[in-house]
Amino acid sequence: SQQGEEDPQALSIQEGENATMNCSYKTSINNLQWYRQNSGRGLVHLILIRSNEREKHSGRLRVTLDTSKKSSSLLITASRAADTASYFCATVRDSNYQLIWGAGTKLIIKP
């Protein structure tokens, strides 16, 4: 049972441009996490944002959280070819701390 839904499903941009991915969810959450997965590899944690936070930065990553709209966005600035990967959001439910995943956004950075 997947709660998160990312959009777009796929995104292709030129190197140097910014990439924005969105995630929507359905239930009350404790925190929301973004992960990256390179082809054929495991998932790597990028950033965690708690339900009482609205924005968080980590290097070229910026994450926002709007609990009233039950949505989050991940912005990657000045994209690089190495950013090509699938990006997933995962929410930790407030009720049972269950970690629920979306289907991901496949990001392609064209050199």
Add this chain to the structure above:
Amino acid sequence: EAGVVQSPRYKIIEKKQPVAFWCNPISGHNTLYWYLQNLGQGPELLIRYENEEAVDDSQLPKDRFSAERLKGVDSTLKIQPAELGDSAVYLCASSSTLSRGGNTEAFFGQGTRLTVV
């Protein structure tokens, strides 16, 4: 510090045969997850352990899948008998509990790619 270790990395078996996957989580992480991931999709939870207790196994097909986490550390996931539709990547992850509830980020192993022929 070693990350989450899974073995084997790849497994090819004939349908109706049994198969087992092993996971060693990060030391000190009390939460352990087993996920199934199909190509182009997000992880789907099979089972979550808090220490040695399975706290969420609602998505585990219990007629053929079983899991155990002895002593709250290593875990094994077994399929018996395997079906063609079980072909997927099986991911193990671990995390620790936040002081205010919820979990920290999950650390994933490289996964086991299972092919059932």
